[in-house]
Amino acid sequence: MNRETGIGELFIQTQEDVRVYFHAPEDVPFINAESNYMKDIAIGESYEVIFNVVEIVNDNKVIQVPIHKRKCRYPWEVPASLKVHKFYSYSTCLVQCHADNHLKLCNCTHHHMPYYNKQGYCNIDGLRCLSDNVETLNRLHSRGSSKPGLDCDCYPSCTEPEYNVVLSQRVYNESSGFKIKLHSLPTSRFKRVVVKDNLDLVVSIGGAAGLFIGASLQTILEIIYLLYIRK
DSSP: TTTTTBEEEEEEEEESSSSEEOOOOOOOOOOOOOOGGGGEEEEOOOEEEEEEEEEEOOOOOOSSSSSHHHTOBBOOOOHHHOOSSSOOOOHHHHHHHHHHHHHHHSSSSSSTOOOGGGGBBOOHHHHHHHHHHHHHHBBOOOOOOSSSBBOOOOOBBBSOOOEEEEEEEEESSSSSSSEEEESSSOOOOOEEOSSOOHHHHHHHHHHHHHHTTOOOOOHHHHHHHIIIIHH
């Protein structure tokens, strides 16, 4: 989809009851996805979803900032704890969080989990354990909350665009399915920039020192030379 070809649309024809998710390229479907971004379609039903996109771009210096300061991860910045997928995104991190808590509470993982724990998939007793702990395993809560749920420490993706649903409606077609299309080509963009890097900090400190005490980097080096090296 571009200015030459115009706005595109995608129609998925269904032959049985399905649940359809739409998300960013690096994301995956997960149980805590917002209802706006998934749709249950029964045989004989057809839905249309129209959305717009706000793109996210990053300044070249952003990747030099430590992850704990910029509060996001690039898809290739995969932590050692992420085993269910090869690339990082907020959703893959949540899937890993769910899998880890399956193991913690029931000593097995659900068989619908990605290829993570094939030898430890739950048997009937394990599935009963997951069912007994569904209030904890299927919900998320913020840190410090007393409500049942998972506390998953997951950073958002640095590159994930923002999708906003403009219209979601049932339509009448001859075949069952799901149509998704853009409302318009992207017209706005968020940009993440580094206001000051280490070099800017050094320059600022030097400027402040020169303004208030009349010192410069050359003066400081001369003092060190006179006090230590010249002796």
